Amino acid sequence: MNFSTSLVSISFLLLSFCFNVPAFAAGNSTSNSTHILLSCGTSETSIDDVNNLTWIGDSTTKYISQTASQISSIPNQNPSVPEVPYSNARIFTSNYTYTFPLSPGLYFLRLYFYPTNYSNLFASDSYMTVTVGPYTLLSNFSAWITVTALDYDYLFREFSINITSTTLNLTFAPSTKHPNAFAFINGIEIVSSPDIFSISTDYYGDGTNKVFSYDQGMAFQTMYRLNVGGQSLSPSEDSGNMYRSWENDQNYIFGAAFGVANQKDPNVTIEYPPNMPQYIAPFDVYETARSMGPEPKINLQYNLSWILNVDAGFKYLVRLHFCEIKYPMTKINQRVFFIYINNQTAQNQFDVILYSGGICIPIYRDYVILTSGSGQMEMWVALHPDLSTRTQYFDAILNGLEVFKMSTVENLAGLHY
Template sequence: MKSLPFLILFLAAIAAGDNSSYVPRDYILLDCGSSGQNKDQDGRTWNGDTGSKYAPSWLNSVSSQAPNQDSSVPQCPYLTARVFTSPFTYTFPLGAGRKYVRLYFYPSNYSNHEGADAFFSVTAGPITLLQNFSAYQTAAALNMDYLIREFSVNVSSAGLNLTFTPSKNYSNSYAFINGIEIVSMPDMFSTGNPLLVSGGTPIPYPIPDDWAMETVYRLNVGGQAISPSGDSGLYRSWADDSLYIYGAAFGVTYGADPNVTIQYPTTLPEYIAPVDVYSTARSMGPDPTVNRNYNLTWILSVDNGFYYLVRFHFCEIQYPITKVNQRVFDIYLNNQTAQEEADVIAWSGGIGVPVYEDYVVLTSGSGTTDLWVALHPDLKTKPEYFDAILNGMEVFKLQDGKNNLAGPNPDLPPQPDFEPDKIFNKKSNFNSTPVIVGGVVGGAAAIIGLGFLLLFLCKRKKKKGKDAAGTSDGPSGWLPLSLYENSHSAASAKTNTTGSYASSLPSNLCRHFSFAEIEAATNKFDEALLLGVGGFGKVYRGEFDDGTEVAIKRGNPMSEQGVHEFQTEIEMLSKLRHRHLVSLIGYCEENREMILVYDYMAHGTLREHLYKTQKPPLPWKQRLEICIGAARGLHYLHTGAKHTIIHRDVKTTNILLDDKWVAKVSDFGLSKTGPTLDNTHVSTVVKGSFGYLDPEYFRRQQLTEKSDVYSFGVVLFEVICARPALNQNLPKEQVSLAEWALHCQKKGILDQIIDPYLKGKIAPQCFKKFAETAEKCVSDHGIDRPATGDVLWNLEFALQLQVSAEEVGDLMADGIISDVDGGPVMMDGKKDVDDPSMESRTTTVTSTSTMSMGDRSIISEDSEGLTPSAVFSQIMNPKGR
């Protein structure tokens, strides 16, 4: 029997070396501030640190409990905390090798300490993990309830000392920790051969064995989030990647073919990534023509000044991709070539066989930046399929030369102009009402799935001295792995978020409807009342008991757009009132729903009346009036509100028409306050809709009002040509309406591509003025585009030219006047379009009109005098818009 312990150890060693599993030598779950044992939502047992061998003395610490814990926050390990007013060290006797160190924070008031006073640093031996870290500020800025930071450190045989030190830079500062997790991990980094991507030919960049890392992103590409319990042995969280996808070009997702079994090669241990990661994928789609013309792109916010290791996981899981040179693609990091002629089959050796590739990229400067990851078919090798594929992606921050991994805290938004205490019921006591709303259910996908829940109703402000070019809409300090720790799907995360979000909505700004009222108005969401489906969810026609007709937009819990857009829409439209902006009546957030109630727009969207419709075509004069109305709405946003507001998603589906055909700009989910007087632009992540996106904004990530002007120029061409902004079925040069129409305009043949219904019905000078206006709007550089006030003036002038020409035509038809000048009345081929006599005649007629076009403050008569909140932001991902 004496040999039994040896046999057990031997079998355990075999299991640990088995390719199918990993058994960590060290596995510690420390529930700080508590005693005894507690289980978390994954069923894992945490041990309290009271009296623990890991802390030799408690003289400089106290155990405390959060006085008021949000219902979305798991009790273990967040219910209690260990609080330190001077440096304190946990000592963990560990075996040598790499360890995951996960730190759990729930910012709250603990004992007699205010949550906002917690500024501290955390070191792991010689490595600085966090510096002057504020869990309160980070959670408030990112609208998280709780935070998880994951690090990978190499531990010597002496074990690991984890030290928490209150910052000396802040009065009343203290440190706290709710939970500490330490898990042994295999060395998954020094054995590879990553390539450094620096603009030239990538060169090898080996990772030293003793370097520490921080996990920034861990994405299950094309699949759902994977909780720690689904990643046996290492307890990692994998997030759904969909909300990091740039724009609407999100490709297609799919699972493994039923006849394909994931088979790890002998050179690739299964712990590199779980089977679930390799069993799903995202590719560009089946259309080679479309794939040639776009990149499959992810945008990831990271701290500047660090090297990042980017690991791509690949596995071909669908027939017929079984041979070399069937699917070959290029990989780009920050617009630099990382890999040409990537061929998963060539790398792995066959279908169903996983493989991964590592690359290193450097970011420079301070603050934050966006890491762009893009895939594009490689055309040089002439593969069978013009496509690309990705199954998983991880991004790790590498320590700098000073043994540092710490980045800055994200900026707190400034206080809004209008009574935030009244809106949020926010007291001086941090926990009297939970300040951080939104049920975060664990790990980094919360950044993905939840977007940014607005905590304060005001725009983010850059830190003094911060380089404007380095800012973005994302957090200035990314929040790794605050994701689906306790959720098994992205859907559940979004559902939980919706449910816990309700408490923050400002009922004093617009009407709050009960869910029962909404159900009654829509006959329990009868599909017969369905008006349409958008990125946020379905839109129903409804009628309340008093006979009021409304449009009811019901958020889809599976939508990529969610809580943030919900909040932004309410705050925006509750504070803005204008004849040419859609009116928000109220909202409902009961039963984990996100429902918005608007005035009913009887004639739907502008696009519904232009193409792919059974509705009769709109007369030209009516189209002009609609464009003028939309321009008035935009002009008000840019100049008439308290702060400049940039819509960022101007398109024909976001211009609605009421029962009197009055145009109203709608959908403010991407809206953002414009630059201050001291700045010319706002540096931000690119958001918007393909086909309408300002190319200068796309290139430079610098947003101005001229970005809206470009989008509106596309709308003008869409109105006169009656075709989509993008049409992939057309020849390549005609796919983009903006590019094709601009080409035709410069060639003088724009009249050949206009809506056939309009031919012969547009006065030549009106056509000329309208076309010139649209042309200037879509100029490549913003400085060459007109302001919205000028666009509005030109459109009204074009309308007057049309009206005057029609009046002259009527007089001629009635024989009251003769065509003494021989000039044209309509563009019907009978007259000379460039007849100089026409402009003088129409100008004379226009001068007698009662309309004043010289007054640029046109919108003032439509405003009800309300000023907007200073806060607008955008969702993490614009997909589906």
């Protein structure tokens, strides 16, 4: 989900980071099994997608509103665009609400957009605001501008919402700021989620343990979910029945210093620690990694870096996944490194073996950061060898990277994107 927009110069403050979270019950599944897949603008009752997931037409459900809307099929669909759920759309020229009866709890909400000319409407006129209950998810959002900037044909947006009532009301509203504006949606997905965001303890670099105040009413937008050093993972390859997509990280690596992609040694097995549920990330994420490479002199001359464009003015939860997967990395102080976020030290002397307990044992770290200003900005995540402990290898490693925007005053909407 890269954003090809101009850089906005913004100050960036590192707030805190925390050790892997013990606040979950172990396991590999969610507490309930809600999974709604709506193909919008069609009355078909069963449509299978490329991941062998079955969608239903929203016209066959009780989720739709009695408010007027249009439906449209796409006769000349770009062959690069999957048919499901992008071959039909529901279009709104006035406010329109879907109502989903749900049990209270956490849910991933995914919205699917294919901006093209529908009937007598032009894609460039589509500007919309999308809300769920009190949360503004998108404001004055143009899917057309977004895909043009990204050089994509279609896109989806993923949000995590805590539902405290028995219904989720999802409202699409054409923007009042643009003449001839309309809203549309091609697909809606709602899936149960365990609490993957609760944070029990922060660990500061000065050794002071403090509690990060996590608001259960907070909403999140998934900005990036990267399988570092590995292939993209489809929803059917995810863990925990959450059907998340994991993207390959290569498009986000800074410069030509790609490091080295690694796969786990064949004679070792990933073993999740007792306090870490498997739904945090699938085995595939921890079975591959990216390191700096075998040449110590070269490694000392650069940072292994990823650049991620985000909306300024929000807090972000940055989650880094680690797992040593190759021999001879089995002992403490063999590979120790710095973790930087936006040129500030998030942690020094980070040793995966020290904190995980051994080879092929995954851990993850959460970092909460604050951005200021407005518009788009670049978030940097970088690793560099730390030689202060006389480490054996001058190297660093990362297996997975996630970035979540955190709501402020019930708002997640950035500028267009």
